[in-house]
Amino acid sequence: MSENLVQYIIVRKDILKERGLYFIMGEACLACSSIHMKSSDDPATQKYFSDIDNMHKVVLGVDNEAQLVKLMDNLKSKDIVFEVRTTTENTPTCLA
Numbered sequence: 001m002s003e004n005l006v007q008y009i010i011v012r013k014d015i016l017k018e019r020g021l022y023f024i025m026g027e028a029c030l031a032c033s034s035i036h037m038k039s040s041d042d043p044a045t046q047k048y049f050s051d052i053d054n055m056h057k058v059v060l061g062v063d064n065e066a067q068l069v070k071l072m073d074n075l076k077s078k079d080i081v082f083e084v085r086t087t088t089e090n091t092p093t094c095l096a
Contacts, residue, residue, distance in 0.1 A: 011094040013061040031096035035083035
């Protein structure tokens with residue numbers, strides 16, 4: 001049985017409400033592109049891209065910055081690699 005890899009994208013719902021759908025979509029795309037480039041040598045990333053027609057992403061939301069930061073801390077504690085996008089004011093908007 002083949003293991004299906006999933007990429008998760010987490011967006012802040014308050015940013016979505018403040019700046020709109022197109023802004024947060026752009027941030028999410030940049031987070032995905034960035035983590036793909038930074039982890040291109042990782043076997044899991046290579047496996048994910050080896051079956052491009054069956055790539056799977058899940059987009060979830062958190063209510064605010066505090067929840068996103070808490071998630072980031074949790075991922076770090078488990079050595080899970082991720083990429084965070086921030087505004088020019090250094091405010092985190094989403095992660096992939």
